[in-house]
Amino acid sequence: MRFFVLNGAEELGASIAAALGHAPAPHEERDFEGGEHKARPLTSVRDEDVFVLHDLVGDARFSVNDRLVRLLFFLAACRDHGAARVTAVTPCLAYGRKDRQTKARDPVTTRYVAQLFEAVGVDRIVTVDAHNIAAFQNAFRCETVHLDTRRLFTPTIRQLANGRPVTILSPDGGGIKRAQLLKASLETDTDMKIGFGLMEKRRSRGVVSGDLFAGSVEGTVVVIIDDMIVSGGTILRAAEACREHGAASVHAFAAHGMFDSAAVRLFSTDAIDSIAVTDSTAAAARAKTAFPAARLDIIGVGDLIGQAITRLHSGGSIADLLGMEE
Structure with missing residues (x-):
């Protein structure tokens, strides 16, 4: 298994890594003139079960859009370099609030974001307390894992x-x-x-x-x-x-x-x-x-996410972790 933490999510990443029992895998993020950037894993991901954490809430340095694109590009790079399975871990999923049309010609942005993740080859997405769990689960065609607090x-x-x-x-x-x-x-x-x-x-x-x-x-x-x-x-x-x-x-x-x-x-x-x-x-x-x-x-919330990742990697039960009824 490989667990990557993109820049800006280090504190939560450290908490999750402690629950997993090992440090995050090394990676590189570089900015270029003109606002472009690249990110890549610094260890082999071939045939690995890859989990990538990122904080998709914008701040003074990086907008929501910038963080989302950086995550998508990194996930795509892992897929390009032979990862057996790629999971995006986005505790607070961007654009979850616009999940239906309420005005004429409204977008359904939740679905568009889902299509972006699917386009780069994501197998699974993990989030915490989605704004609308039904809309979240229905927007994605890949596997969704919803953790609650x-x-x-x-x-x-x-x-x-x-x-x-x-x-x-x-x-x-x-x-x-x-x-x-x-x-x-x-x-x-x-x-x-x-x-x-x-x-x-x-x-x-x-x-x-x-x-x-x-x-x-x-x-x-x-x-x-x-x-x-x-x-x-x-x-x-x-x-x-x-x-x-x-x-x-x-x-x-x-x-x-x-x-x-x-x-x-x-x-x-x-x-x-x-x-x-x-x-x-x-x-x-x-x-x-x-x-x-x-x-x-x-x-x-790091221990909860860490336990979820461990169970997803080993085939354990998320329902048991959350105390869901059979």
Whole structure:
């Protein structure tokens, strides 16, 4: 097996490598004048089971598009040089939010990205908490492996609850299934009393609307669950509604902390008691550094991904790893 970590994903790569029990394989990335670049493995990949990790969240140096192209080119190079199987490991998959047409002549970008991965010969793609799991699985013709963070969040939620009743709340209609699955997982793995709630949200041309609030949160510890936090507007809107309906405390959980400059509101508001994300992208650590006083907890996802890679390489069960029902 060969496990490569492209530039920009080193911290998560080190965590995954520790779970695998060996260091990442060496590779080279070079930039050329005019903005072009190349990347290549520095060890043989012929007849090897190759896994390539990259962080597809843009930063000040590399855009999402640049990171995606670098990953695609490296995957193609591994295929060209005889890899037996090539797996892309993208914990936060780019362009997952545009998975259907909602306006005239809209693109379906999730499908286009899938076609790019397939075009360079990828056999399998591994991601964590896709924006829409059905759209993710249906977009790809190659094998897809979807890892979720429910069990990673359970110890923190149990600690926050401290014996008090908990309400799991979806901040919009699209996240209902995610919230239901977290609720079911908590009920299976703990003895906590779990309620359920929903905040209505509609977005059109950048304008967010919808005031429906369903569920009883009065006196409970509310856990708002989403797949990602970028500006934090959706989370903040739901948190403020929970406060208005009498929540004892409000905590935000998301797999991917993609915080942009607008997310400063989350780190200063009294509506949210704490925020928990994984280290699926380096953006979370950058936010923690930029706002050292922020009530931000970063939960490691490297061991989960490392265990998944080990099982995929050896033919083990991903369902058992995730605690899925037979």
